[in-house]
Amino acid sequence: MPQFGFSISQPRAVNLDTNDTVPAERILQEVPELQCCIACGSCTATCTAGNLTSFNFRRMHTLVRRGEYREVYEQLEKCMLCGKCRLVCPRGINTRAVALKIKKTLCDY
Amino acid sequence: MENKDKRVIVVGGGVAGMQTALLLRERGAEPIIVEREERLGGKLAGWHKLFPTFTPAGEVLEPLRGRVAEAGIEVRTGRTVEEVTPTGVVLNGGERLDGAATVVCSGFEVFNARIKEEYGYGIYDNVFTTVDIERMMNEGRVRTAQGNEPRRIAFLHCVGSRDEKVGAHHCSKVCCITGVKQAIEMKELFPTAEVYNFYMDIRMFGPGYEELYRKAQLDYRINFIRGRISEASQTIDGWVQIKAEDTLIGRPLRMSVDMLVLIVGMKGGASNGAFARSGGLTVAPNGFMQPRDAFFGNVASERDGIFYAGAVTAPKNIGECLNEGAAAAERVAAYLKL
């Protein structure tokens, strides 16, 4: 679809027809248990950085899994990698690895 | 047929055990109930009212107790079972009870909330479990540790369920509805109190459950917040400050309550391992006993002569336990050719 000029507003819908999920799949290959996140929000509730900023780890990795990468890298820069989220995650997700892998993948990509 | 050939050892005197024994007696068997506590009743003896109908627990428990006594069923209370076999059990102290079949109705354990230290159970004054609330309701006095009527109550679902960090991969099934039931009860006791239920998923599996959930939302104005509490701390006046993410908004949420109620899950019985070793049975990965199969063998073990009824094989509600007692009695009768 041709886009004339520039548009400031992003499309509202998460478009799974057009979103590129290749990076997301690469991350899920390395941390497969991320797939079983039940979005309980414990990671974000306990987050040391989230306590001080608007950083929301659950939202970030969910966005990545949907193929939405805008601002994710910048947001993840706020993470201090303290590991509290890993300690509270009821699904046993290696959240620290998720944070590292997302950053690495988005950087490489 | 000799008397001994009709003797059936029923391990555990909760609802499933009593029901099994009663129906076995009706069919002419000679059941003996071995109960660890001093009285029959199991966990039901500690509950106040039953979901989803708010039936007083006593209305289920007392008839069962009465009928067991009436039927003259032999009951050994205050005894634990250390080994189970198809031909009898070994009690604590080494005494052996012989029988022609064994039905294991030893039920479940309540998750020990102290293990989730971040919620502060046993550390902060105003953190309770659903078991504590039932007890307080039975005692007729629900109060905060400071002796006040609670003004702001938070229930937390899934404590000790669906949590790999405490080795509980399973869903305890009945806690969602328990949380809704207790939230309503609290609201009835303290109409001006604010009640919040923090949940990950609400699983309303039974008849009337979803309807009760809706009633809780609509008629009782109970707030359901989708987010798991990650930790709690105590404030100077003894309130509990909780942290969660309101996942539907996508922002962290903080609030202080004067009562935090942990909706504790069910875990497999502590003696399941010993039963499995002595009886040649299997403990499923979730800690409950593994029945023979999920369809026609729900109340049978892999071993002929050993049967199951009730929450020993999985989390179940009272009605299901009663049904399983009946089903187990049927299977035992067929096995003994009664």
Next chain:
Amino acid sequence: MYYDHFVIPFLVGTIFMFAVIVWKWGRWLWMLPGGDKRAIGRGIFSMATVRAVGEVVSECLLHRKIFRVNPLLGYMHMSLAFGWFLLIATGWIEAACVLGGGTPLHAHVFFRYFDPAVHTGWNPFSFVMDLLLLMVLSGVALAWFKRMRSRAMGMKRTTKHVLIDRVALSSLWCIFPLRLLSESLTAAAKHNGGFLTGSLGDLFAAWLSPDALAVCTETAWWLYSCALGIFFVAMPFSRYMHIFTEVPLIFLRRYRIRSEEQPKSFDNFQIQACSRCGICIDSCQLQRDLGIRNVQSVYFLRDRRYGRLTDEVADNCLMCGLCEARCPVGIDLNTLRLNSRQQRKDAPVLTRYDYLQGIDRSVGTGKVGYFAGCMTLLTPATLQSMQRIFEAAGEEVWWADRDGGTCCGRPLKLSGEVQAARKIMESNKALFAKHGITTLVTSCPICLKVFREDYDLQGIEVLHHTEYILRLVRAGRLAIDSSGEAFTYHDPCELGRGSGIYEPPRELIRMAGTLAEPEHNRREALCCGSSLANTVIDDGQQLRIGAAMTAELEQTGAQTIVTACPLCKKAIVRNVSVRVADISQVVAEHLRPVVGSRAAAAETGAAASRSARPA
């Protein structure tokens, strides 16, 4: 004179080997930072050099540390190293005595061949040389035996070697049997052998015709020279580089040169001093409990040396320090692992963590600051116990982070992001300075280690709460009553091996009851599996490591398992049914009640340190 064509492989190999070694060492030394070079200058004419010589003898030749792992393994290494050294030294002396000075190198090495004398009667040199050869051969035999039956020598697993190692190893194993053969064949004609080569020589003389003997002798010496040549050519590129590299490493270490958070050329001395003995493999819990067999220190160093290091290997380590404690060469394995990660991950931070500017969630005032640490916020029993202890001792406390603070920075450092970590550290440092504390108490060994090693907190003493509590008890500000309860204690890696704190928690526990040690304790203690240093293993794997460790604690039969780290506590709780408590809980529960003034002090302390409920 003293020349035969067969010496060529040996000579070529030797020259090549020494050229490579000189080039390598020269380059590494040249590339050392200025500070390190000055340290060498200062150290070289000091006692450090003398001590280094002593250490070279005891470690490079005698291998005393390996003897401590297993006597047979120690003998194997010693017989090869020390035996070969003596063989060279004695051979040198003998050749110098017989041939005089100024003879070429190969005349010493192949002395028996060039030996002009036809001996009669007993020759003490032959006897000693044969004895030494026998010693080395016994070492070779043990090495063979170890390949087949490593368990008998105290090693369950041996290193899997790369091709160049196999080449070097094969030639090394051939060298001494071939030497025995060559010298025996020569002795058959010249009768210059000792009890071993002489007797074998007599046998050969009886079996072989003089012509056949001459051909065999020439061939054997060729083979011997080739084996030496191949070994020497392969040596600088194989694990055997350690033979020579451990020597300068010992000297440089004595001159106080250390590896740091960023790689530097000194690391090469450490990396190439690894003999790939594989002692690190058995102790590694990733190997023992999870069957992961490609990430242990020996493989990490190997991969790094050959430029094949992957994130998978660099990041998959608990950094528990158990292998470092056992390494016979004393390589700083954790530091090397860290600076490898630094090299792979570190990036400029620019505006990162600018949000920390001015963040201050602290409460209370006092000269003593308490930094709970992120993880301790998830073990509130520890927080509550510390509060009771502070109150009981009448201590006024500044609570740095009880309402949520900043991370200490160590987790980032452990992942390699050193610059990012530094930024967090600076922010915390400024906070500590702002509140004017003189003592900083923390309940988290991870925080403790970074405060002590990276913060450079001038005028602030950093204590773990075990040390702090013990100090209060010794000063008479706290009294602990024994309940006779049976305890066992788990040493957290960062507190024990990481910070050398083994006795304070044990002393406190003994005041409260009895202490039973698990099988592995203190320097040998096992990791709980939750280490923040490892970002690779998943939850199930962490759990398995924790379960194996916890089983040892349970076997003590203790009623309560005590530890002093929130992460360890969480890991142990997952695996046991008995009670698990932090050391502070044990102390708080066993405090002797004091009547009188304490109550008033406690009241004000509580009021100051607790936060008010937000409206």
